[in-house]
Amino acid sequence: MSVVPAEVVPGSALAAEEPVREAAELGPRARLWPALVAVYRAQLSRARVARIPLLFVATFQSIGIMILMRGVVDGGGEAQAVVAGSSVLVVAFVALNLLAQYFGQLRGSGGLDHYATLPVPPAAVVLGAAGAYASFTVPGTVVTAVFGSVLFGLPLTHLWILVAVIPLAGAALAGLGAALGLLAPRPELATLLGQLGMSAALLLGVLPADRMPEAVRFTRDLLPSTYGVEAFARTFGPHPDWAFVLGDLAVCGGVGVVSLAVATWAYRRAAVR
Secondary structure: OOOOOHHHOOOOHHHHHOOOOOOOOOOOOOOHHHHHHHHHHHHHHHHHHHHHHHHHHHHHHHHHHHHHHHOOOOOHHHHHHHHHHHHHHHHHHHHHHHHHHHHHHHHHOOOHHHHHOOOOOHHHHHHHHHHHHHHOHHHHHHHHHHHHHHHHOOOOOOHHHHHHHHHHHHHHHHHHHHHHHHHOOOHHHHHHHHHHHHHHHHHHHHOOHHHOOHHHHHHHHHOOHHHHHHHHHHOOOOOOOHHHHHHHHHHHHHHHHHHHHHHHHHHHHHHOO
């Protein structure tokens, strides 16, 4: 004669009294702003040691270009274009070139799987990384702008415009760099695209626009950093036209919003593959 426990007998009192256990629900996803700050701090501390030497390279590169151009350009509007373009080139080197390499390597090594398992919005990952990389450009851009202004005898009065130029141009170029790195099928191709983008910022941003053919000028207008360069260059004049300066900054900011949105879409596309 076998004994059956009362807990397993259908319709028993003990089985009826036992509470029904429901499946545990996952916690809510992190909100955008706290997640963005967390990713920004993590990226900033992670890249601080590795990226500082590259920032020196970007700064010395821009300063060297201005010294070479000093023998060709005497002053006036051409000098303003050279100083403004060389300053924004520091932003392009870090925010576009290095960020394209970073996301390309992250995708190639499977690092996106780590972020995909976290309850972090995709926009927070892209914006946090872009903000961290763009932050490294601040000291180099300021040093380049001051050195170039002294070298070409330009006024230092309106250098405060860099407070707007650096984040807006940085957002546009960082979004473009992140999108290139995430859309490239291989890390090597992401590195190549980042280098090409920085070369375009060098050739089309530093060289005076008046000496370029019409077709090259049209290509220059398609580059996001061009509007940051134009806004900065306009402030060297004795009486800057602030309406045009604000217009260039607005275009630069609009391109930044679009490029970061594309980078966020590219991150979602790469994370699910």
